[in-house]
Amino acid sequence: MxxxxxxxxxxxxxxxxxxxxxxxxxxxxxxxxxxxxxxxxxxxxxxxxxxxxxxxxxxxxxxxxxxxxxxxxxxxxxxxxxxxxxxxAQPSHPDAPYPGDVPFTEQDAKQYYGREYLVEQIVESVRAEPLTLVFGASGSGRTSLLRAGLRPALDDAVVITPGHDPLGDLARALAGVFENTAEDRLAEELRRDPGHLGPRIRQHRPGLVLLVDDFEKALGADDFVTALTRCPRVVLAVRADQRQRCLDRGLTGAAITIEPMSADELRRAITEPAARIGATVETAVIARLVAEAANQHALPLVQQALVQTWRRKRGMTLSLAGFEESGGVEHVVVSAAETLFAALGEDDRGAARSLLLQLVSVRRNGLAQRRTRRPDVEPRLLDLLAGARLVTRGTDGVELSHDAVLRWPRLAGWVDEERENLMTHQQLVTAMELWEASDRDPLALYRGARLRRAKELGEFLTGEERRFVDLSTRRETRRSTALIAVMAVLIALVPGTVVYALANERKLTELHDRELGGKAISESEALMEQRRPYADKFALVGYKVNPSPEAERVLRLANAVTRGISFTGTPRDDADVLVAPRGEMAAVTDEDGTDRMWGVDEDVAVPGKRFADRHRVVKLAERRAVTRDDTGAEHLWAVNDADDVTYLSALPDRFRTLDLSADGSRIVGKVGEAAGGGLPTPDQSEHAELFDLSDPRGPRELPMPVRDPETVALSQDGRELATAVRDATAGTTTIEFWRIGGTFEPAGPALLQHGYVRGLTYSSDGRWLAVEHSAESVVEVWQRVPSGTPVLRARLDSALRAGARVTFSDDDRVAVVRDNVFEVQRLYTSDRNADRLVYVVGHGNSTRAVYRPQYGDFLVRSGGQDPELLPYQLDSGQIIKRMCEKDGARLTDSEWVKSFGEVERVDVC
CATH class of the missing domain: 1.10.260 (434 Repressor (Amino-terminal Domain))
Incomplete structure (x- = not known):
């Protein structure tokens, strides 16, 4: 029992x-x-x-x-x-390596990591310039930088933090610097003659550097500013949103911005302080924190999460179990938010709710996200929220400090309550952007139902947005006045006409917009099918009068089709097209089976030199190309531009190129009868070889860490190699990462995948890795974590089972071409799902999309057999701006009348 x-x-x-x-x-x-x-x-x-x-x-x-x-x-x-x-929980150990929710001090200098380069940059500026201004958003660590970074790095420096009496605080900090000088006496001297401080420092302490924290608090104190500007060496740490005030005060000098910590800097800030006292941080904890906080001003939140994890450490190890028990960054944020909210009065609670909701936008898919605004709010409340690490004040305005704030249950509840208003507000923001892009065209102002909904937003509106609504209201009033005047004439003829007309004016306006927009979109699609001009102009009319996701999709496609880059004089149908990494050149197959180089400008291609007879390009990089002749042998070429093509050398016998780094510095391939695409085929003679192309006429073989991988990929700078080795018995594939050099060593933990991996693709900065699985052609996108296991961020599936061709842009977008489908997704370094930005059917499958950073668009193969590239711009605002700047947005009078009859013209620019 x-x-x-x-x-x-x-x-x-x-x-x-x-x-x-x-x-x-x-x-x-x-x-x-x-x-x-x-x-x-x-x-x-x-x-x-x-x-x-x-x-x-x-x-x-x-x-x-x-x-x-x-x-x-x-x-x-x-x-x-x-x-x-x-x-x-255990109390913090006296040797705890993290400061938690307080800044680092000079005593913490040996535990201050991750900002070494920034400290060196400021020290060099101090030696070269009398005044250095260091701008940083709230939460960027300005105080820690001065006290634990700069102060120990300088031979002679003192930190001043001005308060209500800046000159008194300056005197207090300097009283111990000058011999036989009392604080009160020095303060009195400075009040009589603020400029006296500079000569005194030059005479008694010529090497002294004044480090001024929170300088924005003393910007209005003229005597304090005068005293500082006369000193030989001064560093002013200023909140980023006060930059313009500094310029207005005439404070000019070297300006340095505190950028968010990179992944590597953040990893050092996490691991090195623990290592100094013999503690370790589990890799999984590092990966979670780097994924949550890299490249954003979240170090204070990370420090607090680490302190909570330290209190739950196992021995001297900060474990994932302890991290999860602490709740991580999200628990830090939620606790701080609830503590602050409990301390606020009723009026402040209402104001805080209003402000936080202004910093949230709701997308069409219903997801809430952070946004930056310049709210009209009492500075005292803003200081409280910033002090609790709920908001960040930066150059562009105020935003929520971290995605974790969106998961604060109280704020999530407010968002649910106001979801409809938030979506309406997001539409208003988009409309204002279009209005600005059209040089504030009155026809782009709000009217009808949209204007009425905007008026109901109330507290959600900033001053600028209220002005937009007021302008729209005045224009609507003038429009209604004109309508009433017309109706007054008709009232004598048809009793009741005015009442009927006014009651139905709103419905007629909406119906007019919907019908006109629908007709314009249909006209655009018909013109695209026939490859006739004006498709983009009709699409713009449809988008302006009746904005919708479908209208935006057609505008993007029509703009791409109108700007299509054709290869004139290349009669070969369904020719292969390979585009260089930055989209500046392309190799296209001529009718006789020989490839020719083309120079690709914004919207035009210019023919260049041909390769040797019957040579086809298999890989194209910056300044390098690999061709295959009709015997199957491969060759290396120098391609400086389309007209500068030079033969370099033959590659080894039976060599098949698998990848060429984008910068042309390294090449990897297989040697053996089975070398080639498709599923792996057993061949004892087959092996992989890696070459350094520093001397392209004599490629130098490098050690290869894996003899016979099924799939390989080179990072774009050629410094890292990814290999995929399949275990047929277990049905798994192991992806390993290697640093390339005289020897090879792992560049991070291996990644185990189920099934066969057909393709690997690095992003340009190495932060992302796309893994394509065969035969289902699912693409998984993994975030690379320095010295940590990659984190899965997106899984891009499709009904199509054709091979996927993957490309990354410079701003965390991934483009995939499958058969005739082109799609782009936005990636996030958090648990948030990727957002699909574009999904378009009708593209060819003989080339991957290539991102062009100089134009901010993707080059994609058009549908059909014609070797044409479409420059695909995703930003509709940029499309409109470009069309209007080049006077390519307005339909001719004859085209307008032909399509829309006597309907009033819509001016789109």
């Missing part, structure tokens, strides 16, 4: 109340035995019994397993567990 549970006794502590509630939860589930619960929870009966024993706090994982086994919702219990854990 099982032994009964030990009574808990009085539940007079948080731990005992927690245990009692677990027991009551088990009672509500029918009081199953602990052995029965163990079968559901995958924990031993003893562990489950101890969890409800009240002697110690169970782990979070055990608690949630207990709750799930009782068929309860784990969400509230995770929150409850963290509240109890906060009372029972």
């Amino acid at each position: 099982p032994r009964g549970e030990r009574p808990l006794g009085p539940e007079d502590t948080a731990l005992l109340r927690f245990a009692g509630d677990l027991r009551r939860l088990r009672d509500q589930a029918g009081k199953p035995s602990y052995r029965e619960l163990a079968g559901r929870a995958n924990y031993s009966p003893t562990a489950l019994s101890d969890a409800a024993g009240g002697r110690k706090l169970p782990s979070l994982a055990l608690t949630l397993a207990f709750v799930r086994a009782c068929d309860a919702d784990p969400g509230p219990w995770a929150k409850r567990w963290r509240e109890v854990a906060a009372e029972h």
Whole structure:
């Protein structure tokens, strides 16, 4: 017979109340035995019994397993567990390597990592310039940079933090610098003559550097500013949104901006302080924090999450279990938000709700995301929110400090309540962008139902947005006045006409826009099919009068088709087209089977030199091309531009190129009878070879870490190699990453994939890796984490099972061409799903999309057999701006009348 549970006794502590509630939860589930619960929870009966024993706090994982086994919702219990854990967590060790929610001090200099390059940059500026201005967003770590970075790096420096009495604070900081000088006396001297400080420093401490923190607080103190500007060496740390005020004060000098930490800098800030005291941070913790915080000003949040993890460390290891128990960055944000909200009064709570909602936008797919705005709000409240790390104040305005703020339950609830208003506001923002792009054309102002909805937004509107609504209202009033005047004439003829007309004017306007827009879009699609001019102009009319996702899609496609780049004089049908990495050149097959180089400008291609007879390009990079002749041998060429093509050397016998780095510095391929595409074929003689092309006339073979990988890829700078080796027995493929040099060494942990991997593609900066699986042609996009396991961020599936051709842009977009489908997705370095930006049918499959950074578009093969490239611009605002600048947006009078009759013309620019 099982032994009964030990009574808990009085539940007079948080731990005992927690245990009692677990027991009551088990009672509500029918009081199953602990052995029965163990079968559901995958924990031993003893562990489950101890969890409800009240002697110690169970782990979070055990608690949630207990709750799930009782068929309860784990969400509230995770929150409850963290509240109890906060009372029972270990106190911070005196040698804890992270400062938490306070800035680094000079005593923390040995633990201050990740900003070494920035510190060197400022030190060099101090030596060269008398005044250096360091601009950083709130949360960028300006105080830590001055105290733990710059102060120890300079031979003689003092930190000044001005408050309500800047000159007094300056005197207090400098009193110990000058011998026999009292603070009060120095302050009085500075008030009488602020310019006296500079000569005094030059005489007594010529090497002294003044480091001024939070300088924006003293920008209005003329005597303080005068005193500083007369000193020999000064560094002013200023919040980024105050840059213009500094310029207005005439403060000119070397300007340095504190950029967000890169992934590598953040990794050092996480691992090095722990390593100094003999502690380690698990790779999974590093990967999670880097993925959540790299390239954004989130270091204070990371430091707080690390302190919470440190309190739950296992020995001297910061483990993933401890990190998850602490709740990570999200728990830090939510705790700070609730603490601040509880301390606010009712009026401030309402104002905070309004402000935070202004910093959220809701996309058409319903997802909430951060946005930057310049809100009209009391500075005191903004300071409170910034101090709690909920918002960041930067050059462009104010934004939520981290995506985790969006997951604060209270804010998420507000977003749900105001979702319709937020979507309406996002439409207003888009309309204002179009209005600005059309040089504030009055016809682009709001009217009708959209104007009425915009007027109802109230607190969501900034001053600029209110002005747009007011302008729209005045124009609508003039329009209505004119309509009433006409109706007044008609009223004598047809009683009731005015009332009827006014009641239906809104419906008629909407119907007019919808019908006119639909007709323009249909006309554009018909013209595209016939490859006739004006398709983009009709698409623009349709988009302007009735904006919609479909109208935007047609505008993008019509613009691409109108700008299509053809290869005149290349009569070969369905010719192969290979485009160089930056889209500046292309190799196209002539009718006789020989490839010719073409120079590709913005919208035109110019023919260049041909390769040797019957040579076809198999790989094209910057300044390099690999061709294959009709015997199957491969050759290396120099291609400086379309007219400068030079033969370099033959590649080894039976060599088949697998990849050529985008910069042309390295090439990898296979040697053997089985070398080639498709599924792997057994061949004992087949092996991979890697060459350095520094001397292209004599390629130098490098060590190859894997003898016979099925798939390989080179990073675009040629410094890293990815290899995929298949285990047919296990049905898996192992992807490994190697640094290329005189020897080879791993560049990161391996990645295990199920099934066969057909293709690998690096992004230009190496931050992303696309993995194509065969035969389903699913593309998985992984975020590369320095020295950590890659993190899966997107899975791009398709009904088509043709091979996928993958390209990355410079701004975290990934483009995929499958058969005749071209799609682009936006990637995120968080748990947020990728957003599909474009999905268009009607493209050829003989080339991948190529991103052109100089034009911000993608070159994509058009449908059909004609070797034509379409320059695909995704930003509709840029399309409109370009069309209007080149006077290519307005339909002729005859085209307008022919298509729309006597309907009033819509001016699109």
